[in-house]
Amino acid sequence: MSRTSPPPLHLAVALDGTGWHPASWREPSARARDLFTAGHWADLVAEAERGLLDFVTLEDGLGLQSSHLLAPDDRVDQVRGRLDAVLVAARVAPLTRHIGLVPTVIATHTEPFHISKAIATLDYVSTGRAGLRVKISARPDEAAHFGRRTAPAIGDYESPASQERVAELFDEAADHVEVVRRLWDSWEDDAEIRDAATGRFVDRDKLHYIDFQGPHFSVRGPSITPRPPQGQPPVTALAHATVPYRLVARQADVGYVTPHDTAQARAIVAEIRAEQERAGRAAEPLHVFADLVVFLDDDPARAAARRDRLDERAGQPYTGDARIFTGSPAQLADLIQDFVSAGLTGFRLRPAVHGHDLPAITRGLVPELQRRGAFRRAYEADSLRGLLGLSRPANRYAA
Amino acid sequence: MTKPLKQIHLAAHFPGVNNTTVWSDPRAGSHIEFSSFAHFARTAERAKFDFLFLAEGLRLREQGGQIYDLDVVGRPDTFTVLAALAAVTDRLGLTGTINSTFNEPYEVARQFASLDHLSGGRSAWNVVTSWDAFTGENFRRGGFLPQNERYSRAREFLGTANELFDSWRGDEIVADPDTGTFLADARAGAFVHRGQHFDIHGRFDVPRSPQGRPVIFQAGDSEEGREFAAADADAIFSRHATLEEGRAFHRDVKRRLAKYGRGPDELLILPAATFVLGDTDADAQERAREVRRQQVSGATALKHLEFVWNRDLSSYDPEGPLPDIDPDVSGEHIARGRAQVRMYRDPLATAREWRELAAANNWSIRDLVIHTGNRQTFVGTPATVARTINDFVQADAADGFILVPHITPGGLDEFADTVVPILQEQGVFRADYEGTTLRDHLGLAHPDAAGARRREAS
Numbered sequence: 001m002s003r004t005s006p007p008p009l010h011l012a013v014a015l016d017g018t019g020w021h022p023a024s025w026r027e028p029s030a031r032a033r034d035l036f037t038a039g040h041w042a043d044l045v046a047e048a049e050r051g052l053l054d055f056v057t058l059e060d061g062l063g064l065q066s067s068h069l070l071a072p073d074d075r076v077d078q079v080r081g082r083l084d085a086v087l088v089a090a091r092v093a094p095l096t097r098h099i100g101l102v103p104t105v106i107a108t109h110t111e112p113f114h115i116s117k118a119i120a121t122l123d124y125v126s127t128g129r130a131g132l133r134v135k136i137s138a139r140p141d142e143a144a145h146f147g148r149r150t151a152p153a154i155g156d157y158e159s160p161a162s163q164e165r166v167a168e169l170f171d172e173a174a175d176h177v178e179v180v181r182r183l184w185d186s187w188e189d190d191a192e193i194r195d196a197a198t199g200r201f202v203d204r205d206k207l208h209y210i211d212f213q214g215p216h217f218s219v220r221g222p223s224i225t226p227r228p229p230q231g232q233p234p235v236t237a238l239a240h241a242t243v244p245y246r247l248v249a250r251q252a253d254v255g256y257v258t259p260h261d262t263a264q265a266r267a268i269v270a271e272i273r274a275e276q277e278r279a280g281r282a283a284e285p286l287h288v289f290a291d292l293v294v295f296l297d298d299d300p301a302r303a304a305a306r307r308d309r310l311d312e313r314a315g316q317p318y319t320g321d322a323r324i325f326t327g328s329p330a331q332l333a334d335l336i337q338d339f340v341s342a343g344l345t346g347f348r349l350r351p352a353v354h355g356h357d358l359p360a361i362t363r364g365l366v367p368e369l370q371r372r373g374a375f376r377r378a379y380e381a382d383s384l385r386g387l388l389g390l391s392r393p394a395n396r397y398a399a
Numbered sequence: 400m401t402k403p404l405k406q407i408h409l410a411a412h413f414p415g416v417n418n419t420t421v422w423s424d425p426r427a428g429s430h431i432e433f434s435s436f437a438h439f440a441r442t443a444e445r446a447k448f449d450f451l452f453l454a455e456g457l458r459l460r461e462q463g464g465q466i467y468d469l470d471v472v473g474r475p476d477t478f479t480v481l482a483a484l485a486a487v488t489d490r491l492g493l494t495g496t497i498n499s500t501f502n503e504p505y506e507v508a509r510q511f512a513s514l515d516h517l518s519g520g521r522s523a524w525n526v527v528t529s530w531d532a533f534t535g536e537n538f539r540r541g542g543f544l545p546q547n548e549r550y551s552r553a554r555e556f557l558g559t560a561n562e563l564f565d566s567w568r569g570d571e572i573v574a575d576p577d578t579g580t581f582l583a584d585a586r587a588g589a590f591v592h593r594g595q596h597f598d599i600h601g602r603f604d605v606p607r608s609p610q611g612r613p614v615i616f617q618a619g620d621s622e623e624g625r626e627f628a629a630a631d632a633d634a635i636f637s638r639h640a641t642l643e644e645g646r647a648f649h650r651d652v653k654r655r656l657a658k659y660g661r662g663p664d665e666l667l668i669l670p671a672a673t674f675v676l677g678d679t680d681a682d683a684q685e686r687a688r689e690v691r692r693q694q695v696s697g698a699t700a701l702k703h704l705e706f707v708w709n710r711d712l713s714s715y716d717p718e719g720p721l722p723d724i725d726p727d728v729s730g731e732h733i734a735r736g737r738a739q740v741r742m743y744r745d746p747l748a749t750a751r752e753w754r755e756l757a758a759a760n761n762w763s764i765r766d767l768v769i770h771t772g773n774r775q776t777f778v779g780t781p782a783t784v785a786r787t788i789n790d791f792v793q794a795d796a797a798d799g800f801i802l803v804p805h806i807t808p809g810g811l812d813e814f815a816d817t818v819v820p821i822l823q824e825q826g827v828f829r830a831d832y833e834g835t836t837l838r839d840h841l842g843l844a845h846p847d848a849a850g851a852r853r854r855e856a857s
Contacts (some may be wrong), residue, residue: 026576033574036606038485038517062505064588064604072602076582081572081606084513090482091517094433110506113457113537114476121476125433125483145505147599148539187473196423199698202473204466207459220536222459222466226431226473313579 009336009374010287010346010388012102013048013361015041016059017079019353020293020320022067023313025079029355036083038091044354045092048099051362052376054387055100057133057236057348060085062106063142069157072141077314086118093126100384102131102236108169109137109146112179116223120184123228128383131234131253134177136169138162163243170243175214177235177251182210184232185395186222208397230385231392238291240321242271249275253390254287256348258322265290265342285390289346290339291322292332295353296360300327310352322350329364333372407792407828408669408799408841409819410494411443412452414807416460416471418703419673419773421693421805428808430471433483435808440484442808443491446815447829449840450492450523451484452636452801453477457501458534460736462702463711467734469699471807478510485518492837494523494616499556500530500549501538504597507556508563511613512605520609520836525616525636528553533735548596550623555596557631561612565846566590569607611846614837629655633843634667636801640776645670645796665849667841672776672788672800676813680779687778690805691769700765703772706740707749709733717765721757726750776800781817788818789827 014020018030025032034040041058048056064080066073085103093101101122105115115132123130137143143150156162191206210221234253239245248255249272257272259265269288276286297303303326311317318324325332336347349365351357369375381387413436414420421427429435440451455477460467477495484493493514497507507524515522528549535542544552571587573580588603617624617632628635629652639648645668653663675690677683695703697717705712709727726746734740743749757767777784791797804810822828829840838845 023579025574025581026579028576030576032576032581033572035574036516036572038519042486061604062509064602074585076585077579078581080582080587081567081604083516083605084478084510087478087482087510087513087517090479091486093483094437094486109503111501111538114502117476118479121479124431124475125479127433141601145599145601146503147597148503192473194422199423199696200468201422201471202466202468204468207466207472217539218536218541219538220458224455224457224459224473225475 006340007345008376008389009340009369010054010289011051011361011366011375012055012057012100012289012346012348013053013358014057014059014291014348014350015044015354016350017065017082018355019357020350021310021314021318021352022078023310024353026313027310027353027355030353031355032079035079036081041088042092042095044358045096045099045101047358047362049096051366052379053099053362053366054346055102055129055131055384057102058085058088058104060104060106061142062109062137062145063139070139072139086122089130090122090125093122093129096126096129098129098379098382100129100131100234100387101126102133102234102384104133104135106137107134107173107176109142109148110176112176112217113183113219113223115176116180116183117225119180119233120223120225120228123230123233128229128385130228130230131236131384132180133236133238134173134247135238136166136173138166138169167243170247172216174247174251175212175216177247179210179212179217179219181232181235181251182212182396183219183221183223184227185397186210187226188395188398189227189231192226227395230383231395234384234388234390245272246275248272249281249286250279252286253388254289254346256289256291258291259339259342260323262338262342265339265344269343287345287388288343289348290344291348291350292335293318293320293322293324293350293352294332294357294361295324295326296329296332296357296364298328298364300331303327306356307352318352329360329368332365333368333374336369337372337374404827405792405798406842407788407822408449408667409446409828410450410452410492410669410799410801411439411448411811412454412671412801412803413439414471414804414810415454416456416474418470418694418699419803419805420471420807421690422471422807423693424806426806426809430807431473431475433480436480436484437487438808439811440488440491442811442815444488446811446819447832448491449799450494450521450837452494452525453480453496455496455498455527456534456736457498457529458537458736460734461533462705462734464733467702469696469702478514481522482514482517485514485521490521490832490835490840492521492523492614492840493518494525494614496525496527496618498527498529499553500528500544501534501540504556504559504563505599505603508560508603509605511560512564512608515608515610515613516605520838522608522610523614523616523634523837525618526553526557526632527618531736550619550627552596554627554631555594557615559592559594559597559599562590562592563603564607564612566603567605567607569611572606610836610838614841614843625652625655628652628666629661630659632666634669634841637668637670640670640672640797640800642791642794642796645791646794649795649797664842667798669799669801670797671803673773673803673805674777674784674814675775676779676781676784676817678780680783683779683783687775691774694805695765695769695772697765700768703768704764706734706737707743707746707753709746715764718763721754721764721767781821785818785821785825789822789825792827
């Protein structure tokens with residue numbers, strides 16, 4: 001197959017509180033007091049849509065945010081508290097028309113039956129723009145919020161015992177996604193027949209029990225919600241190591257990874273592609289996006305100064321899993337094009353300060369990429385799958 | 400001095416997955432597409448209704464081992480639709496039915512608190528229970544809850560959710576950029592609950608919402624259900640929509656409130672009600688008869704008779720006489736996922752009674768089901784229906800009604816355009832919203848104020 005033009009570049013933005021820098025809420029543009037209003041989220045997503053981005057992700061968890069990976073903190077100097085991400089996405093859906101809405105769901109403590117119908121419904125209320133980002137919870141304090149099981153306290157995330165526990169949680173997450181996906185297919189597209197002659201509303205031969213049985217849960221089905229408009233809303237996951245790469249390779253449509261240079265990017269993409277082949281999905285499209293935290297200003301020195309000021313306010317330099325970019329839109333466009341050469345198909349940008357760096361993405365980076373012929377100039381599809389170049393999948397249960 | 404006129408509360412129930420909903424009507428639209436929900440909600444808000452109501456069931460119904468296919472099948476997720484409806488309405492309350500058996504308090508509390516924030520204080524929760532293993536097959540917890548524990552779990556579930564809602568006072572978020580203090584209280588959201596059904600502790604992660612807590616609805620009619628409502632609910636979604644039954648129910652439930660230190664205005668009684676309008680009362684009666692025949696086809700009549708007989712009656716002629724054979728009372732019911740079958744506590748007696756009724760009136764199976772099933776509550780011209788609704792409310796048979804149209808999504812339009820203006824003109828229904836929250840519409844105090852009043856009283 002010959003390729004005349006490079007594959008399209010995909011851009012998403014990850015929204016979390018007032019931004020990814022822990023001191024972001026103290027910026028004048030942050031509107032921290034509006035954080036728990038619908039207007040705050042509607043404005044952010046509208047801005048992302050203005051920039052023709054593929055989708056936004058919304059962070060979530062089943063406990064308060066913490067500066068520790070596995071334990072709560074009692075800090076009062078950072079944003080604490082949030083709204084349910086699926087509901088934020090649903091609240092914003094009728095106010096937007098093109099952009100994909102990808103809330104985070106936690107596989108560890110939630111019911112796959114509820115998650116499946118919630119995302120299917122998000123797909124209905126957004127007319128085909130829903131996705132989900134699946135995440136595990138290894139935090140013992142979050143397990144205590146449910147009381148259904150105890151999670152052993154993990155002292156060292158890297159210890160063999162911890163890694164074993166995490167591997168189990170990822171296995172459970174894979175089962176969770178499997179159930180969610182089967183339930184989406186548990187109604188065939190033409191199951192609703194409204195046949196007045198026989199009085200039948202549905203053709204029950206087109207409704208399917210999913211009969212999933214696993215170590216953590218069994219689910220009979222079918223869903224109470226008909227197959228969503230996209231058939232299968234895209235499933236996405238963030239991954240930093242082999243175990244989560246495997247989840248991405250087996251179950252996801254988009255994986256978010258955190259390379260710090262092109263060599264790392266190449267190695268990660270190769271590992272995911274190998275796992276994808278092992279899972280028998282080599283022929284299916286699977287996007288690998290790099291996550292980047294961004295401080296963006298037209299003048300790179302201003303971006304650096306802003307980062308320094310935020311770090312100073314936070315009391316320590318901001319670090320995290322993803323590479324932190326500080327500079328101008330043109331420099332970020334250079335980095336993105338560099339990473340694309342390593343096999344990445346898109347980027348999920350984490351604005352350091354939503355109020356500043358999101359508009360810098362939509363009004364600075366996007367026009368720069370458009371000038372280079374590297375990003376869409378108008379939305380070319382009306383579903384999230386369409387924007388991601390994914391066709392509408394056949395139903396696994398259809399004869 | 401005459402007693403001041405009571406103000407009527409009105410709500411709109413999105414047509415459900417049962418035979419009240421006439422999907423075969425040419426005007427019937429989608430039960431799933433958001434445009435149907437948006438149309439329905441906008442009509443309710445245009446008519447200044449108190450709230451919209453969504454029911455929920457967590458497993459598709461089956462009868463005789465097969466998915467029941469004669470009624471509307473399928474519905475969207477309650478929370479997700481309500482959050483989306485918050486974007487296309489400004490004042491309308493948003494009531495969702497959420498099961499306390501197949502959910503966990505932490506998750507449900509964060510969903511309702513989130514919905515309350517995202518709607519500016521318009522959320523309400525109709526707390527329902529179930530115990531059946533049939534529904535449990537879709538969930539982690541399975542179906543091991545004994546029937547007699549469903550209310551104890553429901554009450555503890557709601558109590559726990561209230562502890563979570565109350566774990567934030569509402570003044571914790573200061574977000575002062577100069578001092579760098581986001582949270583005034585390092586332990587905001589802290590909770591510990593140790594009980595029979597839930598043993599949980601930690602920090603709740605959604606700050607206090609505009610209403611403090613969602614408005615609480617209860618729908619059960621049993622002794623336990625009534626007691627639950629008297630203790631913990633703000634409103635009852637009842638099914639006693641006749642004048643005498645309604646008055647008896649109203650008296651019974653309001654009488655129970657004192658025991659819990661509550662006044663009669665702190666619990667609203669809102670029966671479900673159907674309606675058929677016409678240009679004349681006779682015309683409306685004729686339309687009502689047609690609607691009943693649409694609701695009860697021959698096939699539906701046989702299936703409904705099976706609720707009592709608990710046998711496969713598919714070989715009977717719905718236009719013929721009732722079966723001579725008696726109901727099967729020996730085993731598990733052939734209709735699953737349907738609360739209705741529990742209403743027939745003595746199927747043998749019901750069968751006897753129905754045979755006599757059918758014989759006396761020369762009714763076929765279908766005629767019998769049409770006459771004994773849910774007949775329309777209000778039938779008449781808009782003036783007749785307005786007068787009847789007002790009479791019921793002023794006579795304390797109800798505090799208002801949750802209206803269930805039989806056509807989706809336009810079944811409320813005619814009521815909004817013709818009956819509501821009459822009630823407004825008579826000064827018994829609001830001409831415009833006076834407040835912004837659902838508590839405002841229902842005349843319910845914010846939980847902080849209600850709590851303070853109760854503490855003072857005790």
